[in-house]
Amino acid sequence: MSEIMSKKKRKILYVITKGNFGGAQRYVFDLATSLSRENFDVVVAFGESGMLQEKLKNAGVRTIEINSLKRDVGFLDLKVFFELIKIFRSEEPDVVHLNSSKIGGLGALAGRLTLVPRIIFTAHAWAWNEDRNIFSKIIIAKLHWLTVLFSHKTITVSASLAKQMIHFPFVSKKLLTIHNGIAPFTTEDGFKARQIIGPAIHHGVWIGTISELHKSKGLDFLIEAFSRISSQYKDCGLVIVSDGEEKASLVRLVAEKKLQDRVDFLGVIPNAKVYLKAFDIFTLTSRTEALPYSLLEAGFAQLPILASRVGGIPEIIDAEENGVLVEKGNVDEIEKGLIFLLENNKIGAKYGLKLKQKIEREFMQNEMVKKTETLYN
Numbered sequence: 001m002s003e004i005m006s007k008k009k010r011k012i013l014y015v016i017t018k019g020n021f022g023g024a025q026r027y028v029f030d031l032a033t034s035l036s037r038e039n040f041d042v043v044v045a046f047g048e049s050g051m052l053q054e055k056l057k058n059a060g061v062r063t064i065e066i067n068s069l070k071r072d073v074g075f076l077d078l079k080v081f082f083e084l085i086k087i088f089r090s091e092e093p094d095v096v097h098l099n100s101s102k103i104g105g106l107g108a109l110a111g112r113l114t115l116v117p118r119i120i121f122t123a124h125a126w127a128w129n130e131d132r133n134i135f136s137k138i139i140i141a142k143l144h145w146l147t148v149l150f151s152h153k154t155i156t157v158s159a160s161l162a163k164q165m166i167h168f169p170f171v172s173k174k175l176l177t178i179h180n181g182i183a184p185f186t187t188e189d190g191f192k193a194r195q196i197i198g199p200a201i202h203h204g205v206w207i208g209t210i211s212e213l214h215k216s217k218g219l220d221f222l223i224e225a226f227s228r229i230s231s232q233y234k235d236c237g238l239v240i241v242s243d244g245e246e247k248a249s250l251v252r253l254v255a256e257k258k259l260q261d262r263v264d265f266l267g268v269i270p271n272a273k274v275y276l277k278a279f280d281i282f283t284l285t286s287r288t289e290a291l292p293y294s295l296l297e298a299g300f301a302q303l304p305i306l307a308s309r310v311g312g313i314p315e316i317i318d319a320e321e322n323g324v325l326v327e328k329g330n331v332d333e334i335e336k337g338l339i340f341l342l343e344n345n346k347i348g349a350k351y352g353l354k355l356k357q358k359i360e361r362e363f364m365q366n367e368m369v370k371k372t373e374t375l376y377n
Contacts, residue, residue, distance in 0.1 A: 013043045023290075089114055119151045183365040203235060229342075285326070
């Protein structure tokens with residue numbers, strides 16, 4: 001009887017480019033560990049092992065490492081393609097769920113050639129939105145379009161991503177928006193959180209962010225705006241959690257502005273969401289975004305938020321209802337928005353409460369999983 005039941009399980013094979021733990025990896029982890037073990041057999045394949053592999057192992061999820069898979073396009077792509085074909089034939093999945101731009105195209109084509117019954121691609125972003133020349137953007141857009149064509153269904157994590165793709169030929173019925181969702185969590189109170197993550201920081205007011213130190217996150221805009229208000233608000237500090245390739249240039253910018261004693265880089269903090277209430281104001285001044293988990297978590301922690309009006313952020317933040325939205329790269333607006341929140345604590349608290357209520361209604365993990373499961377069945 002148990003053998004019969006096991007045959008009825010649908011095998012879901014998730015494939016993602018890297019095994020670190022960014023937004024796309026978190027999405028895969030949340031789905032892979034939330035599906036019913038009675039109904040689904042789950043496997044995750046990735047290139048370059050990292051935190052994702054460790055977390056999946058601890059959760060009892062089987063993994064496959066594709067050693068030749070790298071993020072940057074290169075001569076190894078053909079090797080990866082044939083590895084994917086080998087894996088698909090060996091695993092015989094009912095569903096292949098692809099994540100990230102590169103693995104989307106390779107995986108969708110390999111899935112079609114191996115007659116995988118159901119191929120799903122989740123678009124966490126479109127690479128043409130990054131800072132590239134127009135020729136590269138056109139090539140990338142066509143490759144994304146082919147990925148959507150080869151897939152049976154494409155999930156976009158925000159409606160803004162769907163709007164960018166829907167005008168391409170033959171894809172409108174393939175697109176479905178399912179927002180990222182978070183599970184409920186508890187936070188340390190503000191005083192204790194500060195003692196844990198920044199015991200040497202003595203600012204009375206923390207303006208903060210949890211954001212990869214990458215150009216796309218627009219932290220240079222935030223530092224510039226903070227430099228303009230630092231002399232007026234002497235008790236304020238800027239606290240940045242995480243790490244990344246732009247750290248050296250951001251540290252230089254802080255030094256140029258003579259803000260070394262006012263800006264703190266805390267690096268990567270495990271489970272940082274637990275300490276969100278250390279911040280009085282949360283910021284995300286990105287150049288580009290899809291639907292950021294960090295913003296959902298800050299909203300769930302009931303913080304006043306200032307964020308860029310890019311990508312899916314306006315699907316979370318309603319300007320002057322539950323947060324402050326600023327135009328991308330507009331340092332004047334960031335400056336004014338920070339001053340507004342610093343001067344209007346009661347309004348900021350009201351924004352935080354309303355945003356938490358919206359997160360609880362529209363952006364919870366159980367709903368994301370339930371909607372995605374319907375595509376597997």
